[in-house]
Each structure stands twice: as structure tokens, then as C-alpha cells.
Amino acid sequence: MHSGDLKIRWARQYMPVLSSIRERFEQEKPFAGMTIGMALHVEAKTAVLVETLVAGGAEVHITGCNPLSTQDDVSFALNTREGIHSYAKRGATVEEYYAGIDRVLDARPAVTIDDGMDLIHRLHTERREILDAVIGGCEETTTGVHRLRAMAREGALRFPVIAVNDTPMKRFFDNVHGTGESSLAAVMITTNVLIAGRRVVVAGYGYCGRGLAQKARSLGARVIVTEVDPRRALQAHMDGFEVMPMDAAAALGDIFITTTGNTGIITERHFPKMKSGAILANAGHFDVEIDVDWLERNADAVERREGINTYILDGTALHVLAEGRLVNLATPKGMGHPIEVMDLSFAVQALSALHIARHGRELSPGVHDVPSAIDEEVARLKLDVLGLAIDRLTPEQEDYMSSWTIGT
Ligand code: ADE
Numbered sequence: 001m002h003s004g005d006l007k008i009r010w011a012r013q014y015m016p017v018l019s020s021i022r023e024r025f026e027q028e029k030p031f032a033g034m035t036i037g038m039a040l041h042v043e044a045k046t047a048v049l050v051e052t053l054v055a056g057g058a059e060v061h062i063t064g065c066n067p068l069s070t071q072d073d074v075s076f077a078l079n080t081r082e083g084i085h086s087y088a089k090r091g092a093t094v095e096e097y098y099a100g101i102d103r104v105l106d107a108r109p110a111v112t113i114d115d116g117m118d119l120i121h122r123l124h125t126e127r128r129e130i131l132d133a134v135i136g137g138c139e140e141t142t143t144g145v146h147r148l149r150a151m152a153r154e155g156a157l158r159f160p161v162i163a164v165n166d167t168p169m170k171r172f173f174d175n176v177h178g179t180g181e182s183s184l185a186a187v188m189i190t191t192n193v194l195i196a197g198r199r200v201v202v203a204g205y206g207y208c209g210r211g212l213a214q215k216a217r218s219l220g221a222r223v224i225v226t227e228v229d230p231r232r233a234l235q236a237h238m239d240g241f242e243v244m245p246m247d248a249a250a251a252l253g254d255i256f257i258t259t260t261g262n263t264g265i266i267t268e269r270h271f272p273k274m275k276s277g278a279i280l281a282n283a284g285h286f287d288v289e290i291d292v293d294w295l296e297r298n299a300d301a302v303e304r305r306e307g308i309n310t311y312i313l314d315g316t317a318l319h320v321l322a323e324g325r326l327v328n329l330a331t332p333k334g335m336g337h338p339i340e341v342m343d344l345s346f347a348v349q350a351l352s353a354l355h356i357a358r359h360g361r362e363l364s365p366g367v368h369d370v371p372s373a374i375d376e377e378v379a380r381l382k383l384d385v386l387g388l389a390i391d392r393l394t395p396e397q398e399d400y401m402s403s404w405t406i407g408t
Helices: 003-013 016-028 044-055 072-079 094-106 118-124 128-133 142-153 168-191 207-218 230-238 292-298 339-362 372-386 395-401
Strands: 035-039 059-063 084-086 111-114 136-139 160-163 199-203 222-226 255-258 278-282 301-305 308-313 316-321 366-368
Touching: 003 044, 003 072, 016 044, 016 339, 016 372, 035 044, 035 094, 035 118, 044 059, 044 072, 044 339, 059 094, 072 084, 094 118, 111 118, 111 339, 118 128, 118 136, 118 142, 136 142, 136 339, 142 160, 142 366, 160 339, 168 207, 168 255, 168 278, 168 316, 168 339, 168 372, 199 207, 207 222, 207 230, 292 308, 292 316, 339 372
Parallel strands: 035 059, 035 111, 059 084, 111 136, 136 160, 160 366, 199 222, 199 255, 255 278, 278 316
Antiparallel strands: 301 308, 308 316
């Protein structure tokens, strides 16, 4: 069996929630005659989502959402299957990256699934001629949802998009445990350095930052958090982490991991303060958090290894992982989030795509929450798989919770 097929088979066995949705889709064929266009990280778990949509009758056209995150053998395996066309390629140049997006759009998708919003961006800029073919879309990640909300605020978004990222069944598991475990795993497997006893600086204390800080602490790291939001900074403090500005953390950190989704987090102001041997990685969607361009232009020398570029600045060695791109997928050995968390996120994706296919025409253009019935269904399916039973509200409790008249 081809390596891509073996990877997909490996992932599939740990994705029981998506399997049960696939069985349902096989019976109901809800996407019959429909084209779904996707720009996601093309790796094994994503392939299982694609299979699920195709089992429901869809034709899928997919490309990557990051030039370094595609696994070529998985992209190849997808192309051998009926109803699937993959244009993703690892190491794509900017032109090749957008050519892949254009090929997806050439198929005139009725439903889009994005991770970072590049498909929707292209649709609303260079490819407006096919906007009318689109019923709606789904967005996987925090950065994509930020961009979509900015579009919606300006009245620029022309169809409904479901913010998969923002729903509890995504955030509580994917952002916290997925980003936490997979980013640290990528740092460890790329560098082979010990986390225990090291000072790990986590930039940003959103769901991803929280996951990373907790997991790093559980490995024995001394964790520093940097934040701009006073409430999150206080939360990090009360969760037991050191809190300080990046200007102060720069001199102390051994390993830096950015999770903010914002630009200019570690810059020329910080590099000269850092210890020689410092390791810098980014866990946010785009490569804008660490100013790698400045290092490329100003370093005295650069040594390039697989997944690690070392910049020498006035005798100080700074090691940047995966060119500052999201470390859990873009470093050569990065595998992305653990399979079980993507099972949940992609189960939400599959059911949200179904919701768009069925009800998209009734929804207004803009950003929409995942319907809570979908979120709960995914949670219940997972509890069933785990064999976990939970309590149910009694009628009395339901009354109590919806009443305002009962007091002391
Ligand atoms: N694998 C596929 N999509 C992913 C994502 N958004 N984050 C991490 N791993 C992934």
C-alpha cells in the first residue's frame, strides 16, 4: 500500500466520530451533485474529512492552506480516489499556492471549507465572477475567523460562513490540547532538546496559549506568558504563570512559542536581548509573529538545517523553527494536531458543511455560530464512543433553570 494510503488508514482508525458521520452520509447522500472546495492542511486527518464528504455524495476539490504543511504522499493518495482532486504540494511557491486555490475555485464550489480564509479572500477579490455559485462556507481557525469578522464588519462578505473555530467542541479540545501537545511535540522532535527546567515563553494566552503553557509546565518547564489583554494576563497570573512584557521575557527565555495570531510579536527589538541558543517557534496560523525577514536581512550568518534555521547576530545564535510558520505542521516531522482532536473538529466541519448545504440559502451573509445542536451532537457521539454516561436534567431542574420567581 502507498505511504499516503497507510497514513490515512492510520488516522481513520482513531476518528470514530467522523466514521459514524460517514456511515450516516453514505445512507443519506446529502451532498449528491454538489462540489465542495477546500483549502486546508492536506495531511492524513484532513483526508479522512474529505472521504467523509465524498461518502455523502460530494465532489471535492482541495488545496493546501500553508505552503509547508502539505504531506505530498497524502495529496497523491487523495488524487487516486474517485470524486477527489487535490492540488496541494509541499514547498509551493506563492504563485503555485494561489494557482492551487484558483484550481479549487475553477470547480465552482457550492460550499467552501477554509483554514485561514485564503479561499474566501481570493473569491472576494480576484475571482468575484464565481461568487454567485457559492451557498456558503465554513472556517476552521482563529485567524480565519478574525479575517472574516473584519470582512463582515465592512459589509464585504457576500455569503454565510460558519465559524467552526469558535464553537466549544473545537476550542476546548483542538485549540487547547491540539495546539498544546502538537506544538511542543514538534519543538521536541525537531530540536531534541529537553523541556524540563527550561524557561518557555508563550506569547498570547488565548485558548492555544493556555494549552501550550499548561503542557509546557506539565513537562517541567518554567513558563512565562506575555499578553496585551489585561484580563487574560491576570488569568495567566492566577493560573500560576509568570507574566511580563516580551521586552523583559526576551532576555530570559530558552524557548519562545508565539500563539497570538497577530503580527510583530518577536522583532528586531527583542532578538538582540536573547540568549545564544534560544529557540523560536510559531504556533499561529500565519508566519507574521516572528520577524524572520529581519533576521534574513540582518544576520551575520545563517546555517540551514531540516526545520531549523540558525541566525548568528553579533555572535548570538538564534534558532528559528520551520521558517516561523506554524510549527506543528510546517516542520518536516510535524504531524499537526493529534488525531482524536481533529476527529472532533472535523466532525463539526462535516456537520457544519451539511448545515450550509441544506440551510445556507436561508442564512444572511456574515459570520454564523455553529448551531448548538451540532456542537452537542458531536459531544454526544464522542461520549458514546468513550462509553461515558452523563446525567440528564430532570423536569424540575429544567423549570428551575428557566424560572426567575424562585428566590431565597
Ligand atoms: N491537521 C489538519 N488541519 C489541522 C489544523 N488546523 N491544525 C492542526 N493540525 C491539522
